[in-house]
Amino acid sequence: MYFLVNVNEKVRVPPKDFGGKLKDTILKIVQEEYEGVVDEDLGLVIAVTGVGEVGEGKIVLGDGAAYYRTELELLMYKPLMHEVVEGSITEITEFGAFMRISPIEGLVHVSQIMDDYINYDAKMPGFIGKKTGRKLTVEDEGLARIVTISLKGNIQNSKIGLTMRQPFLGKEGWTKKDEKKEKDAAKAKEPVKEKKEKKG
Template sequence: MYKLLTVKDIVRIPPKMFTVDPKEAAKIVLRETYEGIYDRDEGVVLSILDVREIGPGLIVPGDGATYHDVVFDVLVWKPEMHEVVEGEVVDVAPYGAFIRIGPVDGLVHISQLMDDYVVFDEKNKQFVGKETRRTLQLGDKVRARIIAVSIKSKVIRENKVGLTMRQPGLGKEDWIEKEKRKEAET
């Protein structure tokens, strides 16, 4: 889930940035410090949007930098259990498909791809449903539901998100469209 948050913190502006507008300097430092970091409570910090307020600088003896109280806006994304997400297949392996959902890749295990017996066609790098003949391959757009979230690190790529496409309204875009047409005909 994407969220806009307003955060208050203290930012250290080094002496080499004293010639830059303080708000702009704070924004640069905040981007270097926060963007791309995973916070357990809030999620992945995608972007520092704006520095709303910056207080007067405080100089600490022995450190030539100034320290400022700042209030700033951030855009974050946090995978929520049972959230429906849309993404693109970015990698396939014999055990499942990796789906890019925002700033992370989630895994749809082969058992969660569809309600059918699924075979991995290694030559063509795709999954094929035995009875339905549905295929899933690189570049396909899909809709999935988050069924597992394992957060172990501040580094985005080290965390894991498990997905399923075995529920009504989920799967590859053309599967969903065919189901809708089928329902409309009955």
């Protein structure tokens, strides 16, 4: 889920950056420092979108830099448990498929790809369902549900676990087959209307 958040931070402006427009200088510094960083409570900082009010600068002895209490607006991404996300398969390995879900990748473990016995084909590379014949390869797009989240420090150390095994999840096209299956099952459960014979 994406959202905007306002935070108040103490921003260090080194002496080499004195003299320019203060808000522009602070924006450049915080973009380099914050973007791509993961906060366990707030999520991943996608972008610093603005600098609000800037307080009085304070110079610390022995440092030479000025510190400004600054209001920042951040664009954040925080994955939520059980959230259904749309993504694209970026890599296939024998233990699963990596799916890009916006700014971060998640892993769909081989046991969570589909409700079928599947074979890994290293030449494709991809997975093939034994009964259904469904295939999953690189660049396929589809829906998955977030089942585990571990956010640590930066994108590289963060891990997201996904499942595509539930109904209406998976590669585009699989969901249409699931919908047809549901409709057919519902029709089969409908009571049969008896036709009355005309007496003549």
